[in-house]
Amino acid sequence: MNRNEFENSLLRQARRLQEYVDIVYKNxxxxxxxxxxxxxxxxxxxxxSGCGDSWMAGIAAKPAFESITGIETxxxxxxxxxxxxxxxxxxxxxxxxxxxxxxxSGTAARVVECAKRCSKYGANTIAITNNPESPLAxxxxxxxxxxxxxxxxxxxxxxTYNASMLALxxxxxxxxxxxxxxxxxxxxxxxxELLSFxxxxxxxxxxxxxxxxxxxxxxxxxxxxxxxxxxGDYATAFFGSAKVIECFGGYTTYDDSEDWCHINYFxxxxxxxxRVVIANKSTPSFGRLLETIEAIRKIESPCIIVTDTDKNEFxxxxxxxxxxxxxxxxxxPLTEHIPFDMVAGYIxxxxxxxxxxxxxxxxxxxxxxxRLKSGTEIVxx
Amino acid sequence: MVLIKEFEITTGxxxxxxxxxxxxxxxxxxxxxxxxxxxxxPHTTAGVLKIxxxxxxxxxxxxxxxxxxxxxxxxxxxxxxxxxxxxxxKSSLFGTSVSLIVKDGKLLREEKQNIYxxxxxxxxxxxxxxxxxxx
Numbered sequence: 468m469n470r471n472e473f474e475n476s477l478l479r480q481a482r483r484l485q486e487y488v489d490i491v492y493k494n495x496x497x498x499x500x501x502x503x504x505x506x507x508x509x510x511x512x513x514x515x516s517g518c519g520d521s522w523m524a525g526i527a528a529k530p531a532f533e534s535i536t537g538i539e540t541x542x543x544x545x546x547x548x549x550x551x552x553x554x555x556x557x558x559x560x561x562x563x564x565x566x567x568x569x570x571x572s573g574t575a576a577r578v579v580e581c582a583k584r585c586s587k588y589g590a591n592t593i594a595i596t597n598n599p600e601s602p603l604a605x606x607x608x609x610x611x612x613x614x615x616x617x618x619x620x621x622x623x624x625x626x627t628y629n630a631s632m633l634a635l636x637x638x639x640x641x642x643x644x645x646x647x648x649x650x651x652x653x654x655x656x657x658x659x660e661l662l663s664f665x666x667x668x669x670x671x672x673x674x675x676x677x678x679x680x681x682x683x684x685x686x687x688x689x690x691x692x693x694x695x696x697x698x699g700d701y702a703t704a705f706f707g708s709a710k711v712i713e714c715f716g717g718y719t720t721y722d723d724s725e726d727w728c729h730i731n732y733f734x735x736x737x738x739x740x741x742r743v744v745i746a747n748k749s750t751p752s753f754g755r756l757l758e759t760i761e762a763i764r765k766i767e768s769p770c771i772i773v774t775d776t777d778k779n780e781f782x783x784x785x786x787x788x789x790x791x792x793x794x795x796x797x798x799x800p801l802t803e804h805i806p807f808d809m810v811a812g813y814i815x816x817x818x819x820x821x822x823x824x825x826x827x828x829x830x831x832x833x834x835x836x837x838r839l840k841s842g843t844e845i846v847x848x
Numbered sequence: 849m850v851l852i853k854e855f856e857i858t859t860g861x862x863x864x865x866x867x868x869x870x871x872x873x874x875x876x877x878x879x880x881x882x883x884x885x886x887x888x889x890p891h892t893t894a895g896v897l898k899i900x901x902x903x904x905x906x907x908x909x910x911x912x913x914x915x916x917x918x919x920x921x922x923x924x925x926x927x928x929x930x931x932x933x934x935x936x937x938k939s940s941l942f943g944t945s946v947s948l949i950v951k952d953g954k955l956l957r958e959e960k961q962n963i964y965x966x967x968x969x970x971x972x973x974x975x976x977x978x979x980x981x982x983x
Contacts, residue, residue, distance in 0.1 A: 504930060508922045645929045647920070650861065652971045 470680035470813065476822060477714055478676075478812030480625040481805050485666040487615065488801075491630045492637070492662060494614030499637040502609060506591040507645045510565035512556075513540040514590075515635070516548045516581050517569035520624040520706065521595075524569060524631035527702035527800035531636050534797055535643040535657075538565075545577035549584055557588035566590045567638065571613075571627045573601020582606035595634045597627070611638070623713035623822050625808050628706060629665070629801055636661060636798070660794045667791040668802035675788060675806050682786055683813030686769065689741045693731055693768075694721035695759060696745035696803075697752045703745045703773070703803040710808060713822055714815035724752055724759040737766040745803050748776040749796040760785070771810070773803050851878035852979045859967035859974050862915065864897070864907045867976065868962040871948075872955060874978040881953050883982010888945035890977065893935035893969040898946045900961050907964070914938055914968075935968035942966065950982055 513532055515525035525542040532540040543552065548566075557564060566585040570578045573596035583606050585592050594607035597615050604610040613630040621627050640657055643649040649657070686692070692711045696704030704721040711719040722731055724744075734740055742763050746756040760781060763770050770785040772778075778787035788806035793799050815822065824830035853874050859865060867887070875885055887896050901907055915934075918941070924933035946963060949956040965976055 501927070504922045504924075504927050508930070647929065647931050650971050651969060652858075652973070 468684065468817075470676065473680070473813055473816035475714065475812035475816045476620050477623050477625055477710060477808050477815070479620060481808035481812065482669070482672055482676075484626065484629055484801075484805065485669045487619075487626045487630060488633060488662070488665045490615065491613050491633045495611055495634045495637050498611045499634070499641045502593070502638065502641055504645050506565065506608075507642050509563045509591065510538055510642070512564040513538050514548060514564050514566045514585075515540065515542045515569070516545045516566070517578055517595075517631070518545050518575050519709065520628040521569035521571065521575075521578070521631055523702040523706045523709070524628055524635060525567075525702075526705065527632050527699050528635035528639065528797075530699040531639045531795075531797035532642075534795075535639045535649055536646060537648050538642070538646075545575070545581055549577050549580040554584075554588045557585050557590045564590045565642075566592045567595060567635065568592060568603060568607060569595040569631045569635075570601070570603050571597050571615075571621070571624070571631070573598035573603035575603070579603050579606060593638065595631055595638075597630075623710055625710075625804065628804070632801060633661070657795055660798065664791070664793050664798050665801050668805060671790075676809050678786065678788070679806060679809035680813045682771065683810050683817055686741045686810065687814045687817050689769065690736065690739040691718040691720070691734075692741045692743060693719065693727075693734070694743045694745075694807075695724055695727045695731075695756070696721075697723045697725075697750055697756065699797060699800050700745035700747065700750060700803060703800050704743070706804050707743055707807040707811070710804075710811040714811045715818050715820040716824060717814075724755045728755075728759055728762060732762055732766070737763075737768045740768050742768045742770040743807055744770065744772050746772055746774045746776075746781075747792075747796070747799055747803075748774070748780075749792070749799070771807065773806050775799065849878065849880055849883075849983055850979065850981045851880070852977060853877075854975055854977050857965060857974050857976065859894070859965065859970040859972055861967070861970050862911050863967045863970060864899070864911060864964040865967070866901075866962050867896075867965050868955075871963055871978050875950055875953065875955065875980050878980040879953075880950055880980050880982040883950045883980060884947055885950050885955065886945055886947045886979045886981075887963055888977050888979070889965060889974060891939070891944070891974060893932060893939050894972075894974055895939050895942050895944050895966040895968065896946050896976065897942060897964045897966050898948070898957075898961060899964055900958060902960060914942070932969050938966075938968040950980065 579602045592607040594610045599612040694704035694707045708719040708721040711717040764782045775792035920930035920934045926933040
């Protein structure tokens with residue numbers, strides 16, 4: 468089959484991520500640099516929340532926040548932050564958290580609810596959105612408008628995921644600069660690296676696409692895809708799993724390497740489950756990931772490895788995508804998802820299944836839009 | 849006769865780095881016997897100081913007193929960062945250049961007087977210029 472006959476939105480987004488890095492960086496940097504010193508100085512704790520890809524962007528950026536700012540950072544589920552987390556965690560001193568809430572549309576009901584609740588109890592709130600007029604922006608003290616062009620292709624989200632992540636990185640760098648936890652030299656160097664890193668990976672687009680298409684032809688008939696990643700790479704695992712569902716409605720699961728060895732390892736018919744492992748050498752759990760990969764080899768699952776190290780580190784039978792190694796380990800999630808974006812895009816195209824089951828009216832019911840509308844009439848407790 | 853030379857240096861955090869030898873070398877290279885040498889940093893968060901140094905204790909005291917007089921506070925109008933805001937003030941108050949007399953091809957100075965590049969918001973890559981004029 469000729470891969471040029473197959474196209475998909477996720478494929479097109481995966482090819483052009485660097486273009487959007489440039490756009491978002493240019494838009495967000497001056498806004499991040501305007502975040503007031505006092506609010507940054509006050510922060511004893513950081514909460515990040517959002518739904519779906521936005522939440523994953525928070526998970527992906529957690530290592531950056533902890534590494535750059537040294538501040539305890541909690542990536543918390545929107546339902547937990549809006550309804551469950553004790554209000555004593557949200558007030559002024561001694562807690563004084565900085566709460567960063569992410570929603571591309573700025574209308575995700577639960578995230579808006581988080582903004583209302585956190586603002587009410589005194590937390591400093593920052594919205595990351597593409598809509599500065601949205602309810603989320605209006606209910607947060609500060610708004611970072613990522614400024615993606617209106618005519619872009621953003622579903623299933625890969626561009627928006629990277630945009631949220633990049634905005635978070637720029638906020639982390641702003642905090643690091645203000646609190647002097649990174650030097651001006653490091654600050655400048657990290658910015659330069661942020662601007663060029665995705666582009667380095669995009670130089671491999673042709674090679675990655677060729678291999679992704681070949682894998683998609685083999686994987687399209689598998690029963691499920693199972694993703695494994697640790698710490699910030701857990702976001703990449705979650706993200707890949709989400710794309711399986713969004714692109715072609717496949718069965719999928721994800722976990723970190725430790726729990727995978729406890730649970731998913733025992734799934735039946737392993738030879739019919741595609742495994743995707745994010746295994747960067749800079750990950751503190753790299754040794755455990757190698758053990759996990761060896762377990763996958765023994766149960767004979769087809770396996771893709773996304774890594775920043777040489778393919779010779781891994782079994783020959785596995786498909787290894789080597790992405791450029793970032794100078795700062797926390798930038799890796801910006802590119803790790805690209806290989807599987809391409810695989811998922813081609814599987815969807817090969818199967819002829821539209822994103823989000825657009826051809827099946829059962830999926831266009833109010834259930835799918837409820838995520839944006841549900842529960843906006845809330846009583847804040 | 850004029851000779852202008854630029855030097856690059858990587859500074860430390862709140863550091864005073866002696867640059868006297870570079871100034872002396874420039875004077876020697878210029879061949880100027882009598883005149884003026886000016887040392888300047890084209891930056892707004894660094895400076896140039898002439899210090900009579902009896903040892904590291906003196907430069908440490910200067911750095912510490914500068915921090916005490918102009919601390920990194922969060923309520924400056926300039927919101928880049930507390931360190932940066934304080935650095936602008938230090939740079940303005942303590943100056944970004946010094947001029948010294950060149951006599952008989954040498955700096956006219958006390959034996960223990962030296963020229964220092966003062967970093968108020970480092971580490972950074974900095975440039976400083978040495979300009980010798982005279983005959």
